[in-house]
Amino acid sequence: MSWRKDHRRPERGYHHGNLKEALLQAALGLIAEKGAAGFTFADAARSAGVSPAAPYRHFRDRDELLASIAQRGFEQFEAVLTRAWDDGRPDTVSAFERVGRAYLAFARDEPAYYSAMFESGLPTDVNPMLSAASERAFSVIRAAAERLAALTPPGVARPPALMMALHIWSMSHGIASLFGRGDAARRKMPMSAEDLLEAGVLIYLRGLGFPTDRRSPEDPNAPTGRPRGPWDQKSAT
Amino acid sequence: MSWRKDHRRPERGYHHGNLKEALLQAALGLIAEKGAAGFTFADAARSAGVSPAAPYRHFRDRDELLASIAQRGFEQFEAVLTRAWDDGRPDTVSAFERVGRAYLAFARDEPAYYSAMFESGLPTDVNPMLSAASERAFSVIRAAAERLAALTPPGVARPPALMMALHIWSMSHGIASLFGRGDAARRKMPMSAEDLLEAGVLIYLRGLGFPTDRRSPEDPNAPTGRPRGPWDQKSAT
DNA sequence: AACTCATGTGAATGGTTTTTACATGAGCAC
DNA sequence: GTGCTCATGTAAAAACCATTCACATGAGTT
Missing domain, CATH: 1.10.10.60 (Homeodomain-like)
Known part of the structure; x- marks a missing residue:
């Protein structure tokens, strides 16, 4: 044995x-x-x-070890995002949000990988294996954005999928970097990083013309209530 | 000698x-x-x-010097953002976009400060002067978001200003970190970081119910053209 | 002029990086 | 098994950095 x-x-x-x-x-x-x-x-x-x-x-040196870790990190990141995306099941929008949550979960659960990937100051472009791994991870987000862009309601301008992917990636990365980790750099947060990202993505998608309100537009439970936005999704009192 | x-x-x-x-x-x-x-x-x-x-x-040690630089960086950052905001002149939305561009310009023009502020791994919460300076810089974005939130069109839900500020900050920071600097971490970009951020902010604001299209809704130049989105603002051919 | 103290120096300690010459033993030929 | 070979590990050393301490300097004060 x-x-x-x-x-x-x-x-x-x-x-x-x-x-x-x-x-x-x-x-x-x-x-x-x-x-x-x-x-x-x-x-x-x-x-x-x-x-x-x-x-x-x-x-070869310390940097090469760091780069190996970053590369492995990107590979795991890609796997995590791919699993979260699950080829868009059960529906594109909710799968997309799941990818966002997976992004934050990875940053939180694997701070060492995340740190090596994004905060180690490694020159990304000098290491082809590393930048390829990074590109593969990003391509998951990009593929999801493609599927989402294809769903643009008729009569609404169809956004470039790459641009969508870059926006979502940027917001995810910004939230993860600024608010995502355990106790570092924490500010007064009115909501969790996950909820913040989810609301941001929903607002963004609404701005692109997607219907994102999971409640029925004419909610019978609140016939005279104030108008609601995506940020209310989790704060039902 | x-x-x-x-x-x-x-x-x-x-x-x-x-x-x-x-x-x-x-x-x-x-x-x-x-x-x-x-x-x-x-x-x-x-x-x-x-x-x-x-x-x-x-x-006291190397970290204290780094923290001093980060603090000075936040102070300059605050000044730059304040000047860009210019108390919301000439109108709130365009002043808001100017703040976004100023954010990216700072990251690009002062990479050393930006690096010390956000990428040096300093514990932000142990240094009161530093975290206060950071808070003051953020408060500029927050104040701008307050003014924007107050402009929510009637009949549309008014978003929490703090949430808006966090979303905008996150997207700005994400873009600056991932695509903003000279030659590091540059990927295939369909547009400049500035244009990417501007489009993202406009889409986001549209998602909140703000009218953001600067063209007249019925553009006489494109009577039969495809629908347009905020990302078309700079790409007039 | 004498005193004081913030500010700078030189030297020493202990840690890190990286290279070089050398040691070990695992895998393989026979 | 014997002996060869080479990947893999070690020891030693040079160069650099952080940090501390005893001591030097001289600017400001009395």
């Missing part, structure tokens, strides 16, 4: 056996703990139980 | 005379050059022509 010295740490011989993976995991933990800037190469080596020079057998 | 200061500075006595300011300026240049992460305390000292220990007479 013991295939490699993968499991436990019985007695690490001279060779680690799986150092590259161990370094990635160690770095991930350290970034989550002390931020992308505070993470050090030597610390990762110490975490993995090897000398400070060992990592250089697997990564 | 070797000059004590590598640069031609008239005052080269034992005391610098204005070291704190010189360090701030030096750090600003270094951050612009090598990013917030790459900037080193010793480098700033060298730039100012003093020993590596001298900066400790003015800043």
